[in-house]
Amino acid sequence: MAKNKFDLLPAPQRHLVTRFGYGVDAALARDVRQAGGADAWFERQLTRPGSFPDGDADAVRRWWPDLDRGPMELWKRQVQEVRGGWQVMEDYGRWLLVRRIRTRRPVLEKMTEFWEGMLHVPVSGDAQFTWRVDYGDTVRKHALGRFDELLAATTTHPAMLLFLSAATSTKRAPNENLGRELLELHTVGAGNYSEDDVKASARILTGFHVDMWNTWKASYVKEDHWTGPVRVKGFSHENRKGDGREVAAEYVRYLAHHPQTAEHVAERLVTKFVHDDPPRSLVKRLAKVYLHNDTAIVPVLRALVASKEFRASAGRKLRDPGEDVVATYRALGVRLDRPSGDDSGVYAMLWQAQGLGLSPHAWPRPDGTPVRDDIWASPSRALASMSMHWSMAGMWWPKVDLHYREPSAFVPARKAIRFADLVDAVSRELLHRPATKGLVTTASLATGCRAKEKIDREHGLYQWGFPRLLAAVLDSPDHMAC
Template identity: 35%
Template sequence: MVDKAGPLTAAQAQRHLLNRATFGPRPSDVESLAKLGIDRWLAAQLSPATKDPAGDEAWRAFKLAGADPATVRRSVNQYAWDAMFETGFATLGRQVFGRRQLFEVVVDVFANHLHVSTPSDRGWDVAPQYATQVIRKHAFGRYADMLKAAMRHPAMLRYLDNDTSTRESVNENLGRELLELHTVGVSSGYTEKDMRGSAYVLSGRGATEDGLFEYRPERHRTGRVKVLDWSAANTSARGGLALGDKYLDYLAKHPATAKTIARKLVVRFVDDVPPRELVARLAQVYLRNNTAILPVLTALFRSAEFWNSLGRKTKRPLEDVVGTARALDVPFGPSSDKGLEAMYWQLNNLGHAPLAWPSPNGYPDVAPAWSSAGQMLERWSSHRALSYGWWEGLKREKLPADLRPRSGDTYREWFDRLGVRLIGQRPNSRQRSALAQFVGAKTTSRVDLGRMEWQAGHVVALVLDSPQFLAR
């Protein structure tokens, strides 16, 4: 395990894992990893049986989060977006307060891969359930099952207009995105004819006015179809649904899809420029394990490329703001739902509210997509809002005791302790000098506890503004 400076220390390796496998470590995550060690901590995080009471509590704060269409329709006015917003708030709640962090990160990966914009006009009653019954249900399962669930869910079928298809006029949106985004990708060499064939196979799948899945044989386009090296006579309209599932199984198990899924996970956990050799190895793991996701993740975290990728990823706005709340150990309380709403709208201003990317390709996960001076200033404002508890529902009278200066501390001792606590390392000499300049004292001077009673939040925020915190 090495980076440019040489072998990683045990502390560096643990911090690297926490930065990548969580939305940002809380002190309890650091303690848990130190106690269990890397292998046992990862095994617990990767276990489908692991419970998450803290995440469940945050989710339950929003009654319509993940609700089924009937519940949504009983609870809100027609076409109202309340349930979709609550699903976004609750998703954020699990990211901020949940302990099953690696699962939440993987959920985020696949929510962007099989993406349905939430909120969106036609998802008002069906998108909340999509988040739970398609993405969360299968995130640690088989990709083939997740794909088939997505292609039978009214949220996806409405989002990509498959419910408007008729036998005479087939809408090609879903068939095209299925190939381009969800499975084999453009590099597989599929043609326009393949794309039309893909749309024909999926025709007939739609949704009722009540938001339930339906298959209408009279809308299914029959006739021989061929996509890449898969073909079928497609003579029976009644058999079109089962034929479509066979087609989806073929795509899920295609070597090009294996590379698509492997690449997506490598970009998330390893590098904006995914190492080809690692992608190829993980694709083989995916194929050998019948599209199961957990073996791919296990192989990824055992790879040299993962452990040698220190500094190769940066936080996007979501990881930055959520990571700040977790670093500050913001507790869940009776009014945390209001705080999560405030955080959601700040992330919306930053262009990165959970589930809300407006296009089918999901949020980008590479640094250049999020690089702008204006956005950085907004992120720094978020650091101060959370440090001082400005947002209703996340207010606190004081910083946690381990972030405040102690009696007898020099400024250097306090700055160093803040660095280790918040960014996993002591500030360098230039950063110490900048912090000292901000407080107007020498690093060797004793901390003025009276003045820092109100200024400490700014010092904490400055540490969170550092490039080290931006690293993922």
């Protein structure tokens, strides 16, 4: 048996690290071992993510200067046809993908992605793009904090106001989009509110504005706030002042602490990290933890990973398009350089995700990026993933500003290796697990090699057929699932 280059994590630890990460590689396995195991690593990721230096991931932001330009400057550059908003948002998607490849703080990154998907503002928008990067930064700041604070920060964020037409909502014509989606998608859930609740919700949120003509600054206009008694579910307020920000803050906090919100949040978490058909018993347990801890997110995640349902779910979630792209780069050990031109491989990553079904946060509807497997479990998705795996296994595309591992990384220079042992070595490197009999059989069919056949650097597999072996491993359920 070929000796692997790093020790494998036990299966339960691999499950936790894989589900809350973007693929296990040597660096991540080393972090887990140095932390004292997956449980200790997860706790540090939750409470002290800064203890994992992440300069390599942080440095990527400088590759795309537009990500740090202000809203007014971004809009002027679009109007002057210097650079369109859609191009800036493509940079944002690429930045997220590269950051996920490089990060040593995958739990923070995963939860940022999760909340950006639930409290969704699409990157495709001719107005909200001006504030969309700041919105993502805001979500990241609160991703492991308290949900009531996260909800408060996102509900009246300029990007959300622009997306849901609340930036121009007034007492004379309250726009109901934000008031409705706050109830249906962000808190209590569909079927748990009335049309009167929506109207009152919209009235409470009047007064928040974004100047869409000159400065693109956010402001609050007291004269535009609807005043008078409001009632939404169990929340009521006299709402007499022209400045309704205090009322809005109390209202959002009320919603964040509502038992139906607790179940709504818990159900989405369980759907994403456990099962498409979330066990009601687990959802209710997590909802209780959420309420008992004043909407703090970390205790809920602790309870989730400690559950028997989570432990039993290993390998039963399908990677979505972005996760597949990131996991493939990590598995193959592809190093990425700063893009040198429009043909750079880093730019191609976004096209790869689009080809699999969706680039980061490009879901066009307010309901956000799906967390159910059945959205992505289709023949066309499977074929698209296989095509991507094949092109990268062969180092054919993308290739500019990228560095792949050569077959020499797997095949010894002076000693032949049995094909079955070679498959095992590749599986350990790419999947962080030993090869199963099924994988060896699949690899044999893909390459035409017999299990006991000796492979050296003169063998045809090494000379020209190695992409078939790598692709067979990447196409396996052990890579496609997490």
